[in-house]
Amino acid sequence: xxxxxxxxxxxxxxxxxxxxxxxYYAEHLLSDRGRQLLGRLxxxxxxxxxxxxxxxxxxxxxxxxxxxxxVFKTPTVIPAELSRGDYRKILLCENISDPGNLGTLARSxxxxxxxxxxxxxxxxxxxxxxxxxxxxxxxxxxxxxRMDLEEIIAFIGQRKIAVVATDVQxxxxxxxxxxxxxxxxxxxxxxxxxxxxxxxxxADIRVRIRHAHTVESLNAAVAxxxxxxxTYHSM
Amino acid sequence: xxxxxxxxxxxxxxxxxxxxxxxYYAEHLLSDRGRQLLGRLxxxxxxxxxxxxxxxxxxxxxxxxxxxxxVFKTPTVIPAELSRGDYRKILLCENISDPGNLGTLARSxxxxxxxxxxxxxxxxxxxxxxxxxxxxxxxxxxxxxRMDLEEIIAFIGQRKIAVVATDVQxxxxxxxxxxxxxxxxxxxxxxxxxxxxxxxxxADIRVRIRHAHTVESLNAAVAxxxxxxxTYHSM
Numbered sequence: 001x002x003x004x005x006x007x008x009x010x011x012x013x014x015x016x017x018x019x020x021x022x023x024y025y026a027e028h029l030l031s032d033r034g035r036q037l038l039g040r041l042x043x044x045x046x047x048x049x050x051x052x053x054x055x056x057x058x059x060x061x062x063x064x065x066x067x068x069x070x071v072f073k074t075p076t077v078i079p080a081e082l083s084r085g086d087y088r089k090i091l092l093c094e095n096i097s098d099p100g101n102l103g104t105l106a107r108s109x110x111x112x113x114x115x116x117x118x119x120x121x122x123x124x125x126x127x128x129x130x131x132x133x134x135x136x137x138x139x140x141x142x143x144x145x146r147m148d149l150e151e152i153i154a155f156i157g158q159r160k161i162a163v164v165a166t167d168v169q170x171x172x173x174x175x176x177x178x179x180x181x182x183x184x185x186x187x188x189x190x191x192x193x194x195x196x197x198x199x200x201x202x203a204d205i206r207v208r209i210r211h212a213h214t215v216e217s218l219n220a221a222v223a224x225x226x227x228x229x230x231t232y233h234s235m
Numbered sequence: 236x237x238x239x240x241x242x243x244x245x246x247x248x249x250x251x252x253x254x255x256x257x258x259y260y261a262e263h264l265l266s267d268r269g270r271q272l273l274g275r276l277x278x279x280x281x282x283x284x285x286x287x288x289x290x291x292x293x294x295x296x297x298x299x300x301x302x303x304x305x306v307f308k309t310p311t312v313i314p315a316e317l318s319r320g321d322y323r324k325i326l327l328c329e330n331i332s333d334p335g336n337l338g339t340l341a342r343s344x345x346x347x348x349x350x351x352x353x354x355x356x357x358x359x360x361x362x363x364x365x366x367x368x369x370x371x372x373x374x375x376x377x378x379x380x381r382m383d384l385e386e387i388i389a390f391i392g393q394r395k396i397a398v399v400a401t402d403v404q405x406x407x408x409x410x411x412x413x414x415x416x417x418x419x420x421x422x423x424x425x426x427x428x429x430x431x432x433x434x435x436x437x438a439d440i441r442v443r444i445r446h447a448h449t450v451e452s453l454n455a456a457v458a459x460x461x462x463x464x465x466t467y468h469s470m
Contacts (some may be wrong), residue, residue, distance in 0.1 A: 016449075100335055104454045111446035111453055134454075141449055197387055209464060211346035214251075218346055218460070219339045219369075225457040226464045231442060 002127035004137075005060050005069045007034045011072070012137025014040065020070035023048045026056035029067025037068070056082065061129055074127050077145040083158055085143065087116040088183050089231060091224070092152065093122035094199060095190035102126065103134025103219040108225035110138040112232040114186070121196070138189045149198045155203060161185050165192060165195055165203035173210045174230055179229065186231070188224040191217055237362035239372075240295050240304040242269045248305070249275065255305035258283045261291035264302025270301070293368035296364055309362050312380040318393055320378065322351040323418050325396065325464060326459070329386065329434060336456040337361065338369025340423065343460035345373040347467040349421070354381045356431070371450025381430035384433045396420050397439045400430055401458060408454035409465055414440065421466070423459040426452055 001021070004010065013020060014037075025039055027050060030038065041048055053067070060069055092116045096102045102124045109117055116127070124131055126144045147155070153228060156163060162184040164175055175184075185202070189195035200206070209226050217223070236256070240247065248255060249272075258276055262285060265273065276283055288302070295304055326349045330335045337359045344352055352361075359366055361379045382390070393399060397419040399410055410419075422438070424430035435441070444453060444461055452458070 104457060107450060107454055108457055111450045113447050136452075136454070137452065138450060211467060212348050213462075215342060215371065215373060217347045217371075219342055219371070219456075220341060221454075222343055222457060222460040225453070226461055229446075229461045232446060 001071055002074050002132070003069055003071050003129065004132050004169070005062060006066045007031065007037055009132065009137045010037055012066060013072070013140045016137070016141035018072070018140040020046055020072050022046070023068060023070045024051050024056065024059070025049075025069075026053040026067045027099055027145060028053045029056060029065060031066065032109050034066055034068055036054060057210040075144070077143050079145055079147055079151050079155065081228050082116070082143075082145060082155060084115065088142070089114040090116045090118060090183070090185040091228070092118045092120060092199070093123045095193065095197055095219060096123045096188065097190065098220075099124040099128055099130035100134045101219065103131040103139070104221035105224050106131070106135040106142055106219070107138040108228050110141050112228040114228060116143045116145070118152060118185075119144065120149055120152060139171060149196065152192060153198065153202060156185065159183060162204045163199070163202050164194050164227075165200055165206045166227060167194065167200065167203075167206040168207065168217060170206035170208040172205065172207050174225070175207060177207065179205065180231060186224070186227060188220060191220045236306055237309050238304055238364065239367050240297060240302060241301045242266065242272055244367065244372045245272055245303060245305055248307070248375045251372070251374040251376035253307070253310070254279060255281055255307050255357040257281070258285050258303060258305045259291065259294070260284075260304075261286055261288040261302045263288045264300060265289060266301065268356070269301055269303055301435045310377050312378050314380055314382055314390065316384050317351070317378075317380060317390060319469070320351065322378070323464060324349040325351045325353060325361050325418070325420040326351045326463070327355060327420050327422040327434070329422060330427065330428065331358045331423065331431055331455060333455075334363055334365035335369045336454065338366040338374070340458035340459050341366070341370040341377055341379075342373040342465050343456070345376050349463060351380070353387060353420075354379065355384055355387060367448045385432065388433065389436060391420065391437060394418060398422060398434070398437050399462075400435055400438035400441045401443065401462060402429065402435065402438075402441040403452060405443040406441065407442050408445045409442065410442060410462070417468060422457070423455060424426040426455045
């Protein structure tokens with residue numbers, strides 16, 4: 001199970017039709033928008049429980065809690081099931097350990113029609129509070145699976161997925177439009193070390209983002225988002 | 236004055252030739268790379284002071300400090316001086332209150348040749364530790380000025396700067412190449428409220444980033460970085 005707090009995140013869970021198991025609220029802290037949301041919850045027969053403002057403040061992490069904390073089942077995506085799914089654009093995050101970056105990547109992924117996010121290496125826990133918050137609720141709408149490199153390589157082979165690796169030494173700065181006709185996986189590595197050799201070796205194409213040499217690199221979430229945004233445009 | 240810690244940030248300050256006033260270090264905590272950096276500091280006659288690992292851990296904010304903390308003069312950019320500067324691409328951040336987002340925008344700005352960053356409204360303090368860290372040292376290489384809206388409007392008029400406003404209701408998704416021949420200012424607002432009416436009214440063009448409707452918006456730093464990256468490509 002994991003918790004998500006605040007009106008906005010809960011509204012997003014509704015948008016993605018990923019409903020909480022139970023919701024705790026403190027009447028005194030709710031805004032009108034919060035009360036409205038509570039009405040939608042009871043309409044869906046989701047269990048709600050009134051708690052004191054004091055208790056809510058103790059369980060919430062926000063400095064100014066909005067009076068509502070929800071508990072969700074952690075979704076589990078079984079790697080074997082992925083082969084049945086119809087994912088045309090996949091995001092692979094390898095060693096994205098910063099929760100803020102992982103959440104931001106999830107938010108951009110869903111914005112640019114990447115519906116599956118695979119996590120490898122020491123990437124952050126996708127349902128940790130900071131990831132959920134940074135994702136602005138996008139984690140509710142994505143399929144997310146943690147896999148080891150061998151599973152990923154096998155998955156790529158089975159589904160005949162093209163691999164696009166971000167690599168600061170690449171010569172190309174975009175994914176050819178024709179390339180995007182088959183399912184493809186965009187692989188993002190950590191800022192410190194980039195992608196592992198196992199993934200780089202498997203890459204069908206390597207791309208980088210052209211930028212001035214006044215900085216060594218871009219933020220990983222920014223770099224991934226820029227490349228994802230370009231695939232949205234050319235489709 | 237402001238402090239920046241860690242080997243990487245100090246190396247960036249050197250890259251941008253923005254040197255510290257004084258550097259504190261704890262011999263026992265330094266890596267080889269840290270010791271090398273210390274050598275470069277004494278070559279530049281920057282005052283260094285050895286302190287105990289215990290004291291360094293107390294003043295550093297990192298959980299695993301790298302044994303080096305530097306103190307810098309806060310650079311002051313006087314709005315009147317800006318008129319003399321030759322800034323072709325300017326980033327305006329209005330109400331970017333999240334330090335991580337502001338730092339990330341600074342990092343992308345310098346990567347895509349925006350050399351002046353203006354801060355309006357309740358944007359975060361640019362030399363706060365979290366901003367400096369998120370910028371990966373980019374704040375050392377930018378001119379940064381806090382201005383109120385009236386000063387900004389006056390500056391735009393004096394320098395004949397074209398204004399590009401990000402606006403989720405815009406119809407265009409890119410800045411025309413011809414448009415970029417004169418100096419221009421890209422204006423980014425907060426995720427919650429967007430740009431103020433004062434800036435939107437003054438905009439020569441409004442742009443947005445096309446994305447799926449499964450999310451309400453992108454992260455502000457991501458959105459700003461995507462648009463900045465497009466101006467780098469078309470120049």
